[in-house]
Amino acid sequence: MRLEGKVALIAGAGGRQGTTVPLLFAREGARVVLAGLDGDEIGRLARHIQEAGGEAAHLEADLTSAGDAEAAVRLAVDRFGRLDVLYNNTGIYIAAESRAGETTEQDWDRLLAVDLKTHFLTAHDALRQMARQRSGSVINIAAARAARLGGNIGYAAAKSAIIGMTKKMAREYAPDNIRVNCVCPTNIQASPDPLDPRPPQRAVVRDGTPEDVAYAALFLASDEAAWITGIELVVDGGAEVAG
DSSP states (O other), X not given: OTTTTOEEEEETOBTTHHHHHHHHHHHTTOEEEEXXXXXXXXXXXXXXXXXXXXXXXXXXXXXXXXXXXXXXXXXXXXXXXXXXXXXXXXXXOOBSSSOGGGOOHHHHHHHHIIIIIHHHHHHHHHHHHHHHHTOEEEEEEOOOHHHHHHBOHHHHHHHHHHHHHHHHHXXXXXXXTEEEEEEEEOSBOOOSSTXXXXXOOSXXXXXXXXXXXXXXXXXXXXXXXXXXXXXXXXESTTTTTOO
């Protein structure tokens, strides 16, 4: 029960990591709030957590909207009294089919809004709440080097900016006892069992799974990482150092 007594907001719930992370956090004792675009999916996920004996609330939200981001944080505080962990999972991936000179303004704006602005807006309100509590952990999801270089220019720019934003927030909020870190994954495939996350396979040479990201996030969310802030935790099976 590594998160016993904590309240965790999963921003961008649903999908791969957005399913595995809240299930694992709930299993480890956290009360979770799910915010995402697909209200039906996150509603089913909340019910699954509740049926397993956990506590969960959910909100259909477009986190590119400041109002929706604020509502997600407010739901956590209104329902559970506090907010201890923000897992910023929002994001979309567009592979680099077009080079910078051929990328449309619409694609650029969409990638920066979904992949970067959402992280700022949700953290903006979460950090204010955590500062009042004098404690908290923010986990942003960026991308490993291979993913950044394989994505569209807008994706690469947004994910690189998340790393810089993480370090800035970590520096600003350390006096408030708030830790801000980011996880940088690549090549994450489907989970072996999305509704029953298990510790990752021990093999290094393989594709990644949502469990690889979820267990890294669990460590950063827990008190075990009490003296860790401002880091990029690369989850890529060694792709960055491979020959």
